Amino acid sequence: MTIKILNALLAIIGGxxxxxxxxxxxxxxxxxxxxxxxxxxKPWVFAGPxxxxxxxxxxxxxxxxxxxxxxxxxxTKYVGFNNYKDLLTDATFxxxxxxxxxxxxxxxxxxxxxxxxxxxxxxxxxxxxxxxxKTVIFLPMxxxxxxxxxxxxxxxxxxxxxxxxxxxxNAIMGVFGKDPVYWYQIETWHLNxxxxxxxxxxxxxxxxxxxxxxxIKGVPEDTxxxxxxxxxxxxxxxxxxxxxxxxxxxxxxxxxxxxxVMKVFDVVYVTTNGAFNTDVVGRRFFYEMFTNQNSGYAxxxxxxxxxxxxxVLVYQVRQFRAxxxxx
Amino acid sequence: xxxxxxxxxxxxxxxxxLLTSGCLGSSGTTTTAxxxxxxxxxxxxxxxxxxxxxxxETAFQKDLKAFADKSGFTIKFTKAGSWDTxxxxxxxxxxxxxxxxxxQPGVMxxxxxxxxxxxxxxATVTSAKATLVNGFVGAGTCTDGKVYxxxxxxxxxxxxxxxxxxxxxxxxxxxxxxxxxxxxxxxIKADGKTPWCIAAESGGATGWPITDWIExxxxxxxxxxxxxxxxxxxxxxxSPEIKPAWDYFQKIAFTEGNVRGGTKAIAATNFQxxxxxxxxxxxxxHLFKQATFIAGKGGFPDTVLAKADTExxxxxxxxxEAGNNPVLTGGDLATAFNNDANTLxxxxxxASKDNGVEVGKAGYFSPHxxxxxxxxxxxxxxxxxxxxxxxSSAARFDGSDLMPAKVGAGTFWxxxxxxxxxxxxxxxxxxxxxxxxxxxxx
Numbered sequence: 001m002t003i004k005i006l007n008a009l010l011a012i013i014g015g016x017x018x019x020x021x022x023x024x025x026x027x028x029x030x031x032x033x034x035x036x037x038x039x040x041x042k043p044w045v046f047a048g049p050x051x052x053x054x055x056x057x058x059x060x061x062x063x064x065x066x067x068x069x070x071x072x073x074x075x076t077k078y079v080g081f082n083n084y085k086d087l088l089t090d091a092t093f094x095x096x097x098x099x100x101x102x103x104x105x106x107x108x109x110x111x112x113x114x115x116x117x118x119x120x121x122x123x124x125x126x127x128x129x130x131x132x133x134k135t136v137i138f139l140p141m142x143x144x145x146x147x148x149x150x151x152x153x154x155x156x157x158x159x160x161x162x163x164x165x166x167x168x169x170n171a172i173m174g175v176f177g178k179d180p181v182y183w184y185q186i187e188t189w190h191l192n193x194x195x196x197x198x199x200x201x202x203x204x205x206x207x208x209x210x211x212x213x214x215x216i217k218g219v220p221e222d223t224x225x226x227x228x229x230x231x232x233x234x235x236x237x238x239x240x241x242x243x244x245x246x247x248x249x250x251x252x253x254x255x256x257x258x259x260x261v262m263k264v265f266d267v268v269y270v271t272t273n274g275a276f277n278t279d280v281v282g283r284r285f286f287y288e289m290f291t292n293q294n295s296g297y298a299x300x301x302x303x304x305x306x307x308x309x310x311x312v313l314v315y316q317v318r319q320f321r322a323x324x325x326x327x
Numbered sequence: 328x329x330x331x332x333x334x335x336x337x338x339x340x341x342x343x344x345l346l347t348s349g350c351l352g353s354s355g356t357t358t359t360a361x362x363x364x365x366x367x368x369x370x371x372x373x374x375x376x377x378x379x380x381x382x383x384e385t386a387f388q389k390d391l392k393a394f395a396d397k398s399g400f401t402i403k404f405t406k407a408g409s410w411d412t413x414x415x416x417x418x419x420x421x422x423x424x425x426x427x428x429x430x431q432p433g434v435m436x437x438x439x440x441x442x443x444x445x446x447x448x449x450a451t452v453t454s455a456k457a458t459l460v461n462g463f464v465g466a467g468t469c470t471d472g473k474v475y476x477x478x479x480x481x482x483x484x485x486x487x488x489x490x491x492x493x494x495x496x497x498x499x500x501x502x503x504x505x506x507x508x509x510x511x512x513x514x515i516k517a518d519g520k521t522p523w524c525i526a527a528e529s530g531g532a533t534g535w536p537i538t539d540w541i542e543x544x545x546x547x548x549x550x551x552x553x554x555x556x557x558x559x560x561x562x563x564x565x566s567p568e569i570k571p572a573w574d575y576f577q578k579i580a581f582t583e584g585n586v587r588g589g590t591k592a593i594a595a596t597n598f599q600x601x602x603x604x605x606x607x608x609x610x611x612x613h614l615f616k617q618a619t620f621i622a623g624k625g626g627f628p629d630t631v632l633a634k635a636d637t638e639x640x641x642x643x644x645x646x647x648e649a650g651n652n653p654v655l656t657g658g659d660l661a662t663a664f665n666n667d668a669n670t671l672x673x674x675x676x677x678a679s680k681d682n683g684v685e686v687g688k689a690g691y692f693s694p695h696x697x698x699x700x701x702x703x704x705x706x707x708x709x710x711x712x713x714x715x716x717x718x719s720s721a722a723r724f725d726g727s728d729l730m731p732a733k734v735g736a737g738t739f740w741x742x743x744x745x746x747x748x749x750x751x752x753x754x755x756x757x758x759x760x761x762x763x764x765x766x767x768x769x
Contacts, residue, residue, distance in 0.1 A: 163607075270530055273741075275533060275745070293733070
C-alpha cells in the first residue's frame with residue numbers, strides 16, 4: 001500500500017517535473033536558433049505539445065468515431081449511411097430526439113430564469129440572509145447526479161395503495177385522499193421527463209445564480225440611479241438597464257447549461273433507464289454501445305450529437321470573441 | 328540567472344531519477360509474478376480470480392487455503408470488481424490467472440473457442456456428475472460438447488416465499504403444483520385478501536425480476552430441453568413452446584385483484600423490499616417469488632430475519648406436475664487457464680464435492696447432492712437445499728444471463744415493463760424481443 005502511494009506521488013512529481021524539463025529544453029533549443037527564427041518557432045514550441053495532445057486525444061478519436069458511424073456493429077465492414085437511416089427511421093429513436101429537444105428547450109431556460117430570480121432577490125437581502133440563502137441554493141451543485149437522483153427518489157417514491165407512502169409527493173396525494181401515483185410511469189404531457197428535468201435544474205440553479213449574481217453586482221450603480229431619476233419603475237430598470245448589462249453572462253450560463261443538457265445521461269440512467277418514454281440521446285448511446293455492443297449505431301448517435309452541438313459551440317466562441325473585442 | 332536555471336535543471340533531474348526508481352520498483356513486483364510461469368510441473372503459487380465478495384469471499388478463501396496447505400502450494404487470490412471486463416482484459420493481455428470462477432458460461436465459452444481455457448478430463452466429469460444436481464454439467468458445456476467449467480457454489484432462484492404463521496392461521500397450504508397455486512390464489516382472493524406481491528423495480532435494471540419469473544415458467548411449461556433451445560435463440564419468444572409461460576404469468580399478474588397495487592405497481596415496487604409486506608399485520612399480500620438473497624440483509628425486515636426459522640415459509644416454486652420440478656440457479660464455474668499440475672488440482676478441488684464446507688457454513692449452497700446439509704447455518708437454508716435444490720429434476724442457469732446482452736440485459740427487461748405498464752400487448756412485446764435478437768454472428 002505504501003509503495004503504491006509512494007509511486008503515485010512520484011508519478012505526480014515526475015509528471016510535472018518531466019513537463020517542466022521538456023519545456024525548458026524546447027525553450028533552450030528555440031533560443032539557440034538565430035534571429036527571427038527564434039520568434040517564429042517559439043510559439044509552436046509552447047503550443048505544440050498541447051496541440052499534439054488534443055490531436056491524439058480529441059481529433060483522432062472524433063475522426064475514428066465518424067469512420068465507425070459508417071461501419072457495421074463490430075466495425076468490420078462499411079455499411080454506408082445505413083446506421084443513420086436505421087436510427088432516423090426508428091420510432092423509438094425519434095421519440096428520444098424529441099425528448100432531448102424538450103430537455104434543451106426547458107432546462108437551460110428555466111435554470112437561467114430561476115438563477116436570475118434568486119440572484120436578484122438575494123441581492124436585496126441583508127448580507128447574512130444573502131449568504132445563507134445563496135449557500136443553501138448552491139449546495140446541490142456539490143452533489144453528483146446519481147446522488148441527486150437518489151435524493152429525489154424520496155420525493156417521487158411510490159408504495160402501493162394501503163401502505164405508508166415514503167415519497168413526499170405521494171404522501172401529499174394521500175393527505176388529499178388521492179391514490180398514490182408512480183410518477184416515473186406517467187407519460188402524459190411527458191410529465192415523467194419533466195420530473196427528471198426538475199432534478200437537473202435543482203443541481204444547476206446554484207451555478208447560474210452565482211455567475212448571474214456577481215454580474216448583477218457588477219452593474220454600475222449610477223446607471224440604475226440615472227434610470228430612477230428619469231422616472232423608470234423597478235420592472236423597467238430591471239429589464240431595460242440591468243438585463244442588457246448582464247446579457248453576456250446570461251448567454252454564457254445558458255450555453256454552458258445547454259451543452260450539459262445535450263449530453264444528459266446519468267439522471268435518466270439511474271432513475272428510469274429510459275423506460276416509460278423518458279429516454280435521451282446520451283442514454284441511448286450508452287445502451288447501443290455497452291448493452292447492444294453496436295458501435296455503428298453508437299458512433300452514429302455521437303456524430304449526430306456532435307453535429308447538433310457544433311452550432312452552439314460556434315455561437316459561443318463568437319460571443320466570447322465579441323466580448324473580448326468590447327473590452 | 329545561471330544559478331536559477333541550474334537549480335531548475337537539478338530539481339527536474341532529481342524528480343526524473345525518483346520517478347524512474349519508483350517505476351522500476353513497481354514493475355519489479357509484476358515481473359516476479361510473471362516469471363513464476365516458467366516452472367514446468369506444479370507451480371508454487373496458483374492464482375485464483377473470482378468476482379464475488381463479502382462472507383462468500385472469506386469462506387471461499389478459507390476452503391481453498393486448507394486444501395492448498397495440504398497439497399503444498401500457495402494461492403494468490405485476486406478479486407475482480409467487474410468480472411467480464413477484467414477477465415477479458417487479462418486474457419487479451421496474455422496474463423490470465425491460473426483458475427477463474429466464471430459467474431456465467433457465456434464469456435467462458437467465448438474463451439474456450441479461442442483455446443484460452445482448458446476442458447475437464449472425462450474422469451473428473453464422470454465423478455462430478457455422480458453427485459452434482461442433474462443439469463449442472465450442461466451449464467459448463469460449450470458448443471463443442473466439452474466441459475470447460477463445473478460449478479462451485481450456487482444460489483437458488485425458484486423459490487416461493489410466504490409468512491408461515493399467517494398460512495397456519497388461515498389454513499393455507501404451500502402449493503406444490505401450479506394447479507394448487509392457482510387454487511390457492513383464488514382462495515386467498517375469495518377470503519377478501521390480496522394473493523401476490525410482484526416487484527420488478529431495480530433502478531436502471533428495472534425488469535430483471537420478470538425474467539426470473541418467465542424463466543421458471545418456461546422451465547415448467549416447455550421443459551429443460553426447450554429452455555436450452557430458447558436460451559440459445561433457436562426457439563423464439565413467441566413460439567408455441569415458450570408463449571404458454573407468458574400466458575401463465577399474464578394470468579397471475581394481470582387478473583384483477585391478484586397483485587397488490589395492480590399491474591402498475593409491479594414496475595414501481597422495489598425487488599428487494601417489495602416482499603416485506605408479507606410480514607405486515609395484516610399482511611398486504613401472501614405470496615412472493617424471489618431468489619435466496621431476499622432472506623438476507625437488505626431483503627426481508629431484520630425483525631423477521633431474526634426469527635427466520637419460524638417466521639419465513641419457503642417452498643420450491645410449484646411444479647407443473649408433482650415430483651418433476653426443475654430449479655433455476657446462478658453460480659460460479661471453476662475453469663483452468665493452463666495445464667499446470669497444481670492449477671488443475673486446485674480447479675478440480677473447487678468443483679468437487681469436498682469443497683465448500685466453509686462456504687456452506689456462510690450460507691451458500693454446494694451444487695453436490697452429497698453435501699452435508701446440516702452445515703448450512705439455518706433451518707430455512709437447509710430446507711431450501713434439501714427440498715428445492717437437491718430434489719430438483721433438472722437445474723438450469725439463469726437464462727437472461729446466457730442470452731446476448733442486447734436481449735438478456737436489454738429488451739428482456741424493458742419490453743415486459745412496457746407490457747406490464749400497459750403501453751403494448753403481449754404479442755407486440757414478444758415480437759419486439761424476437762426482433763432485437765442479434766442476427767447470427769458473421
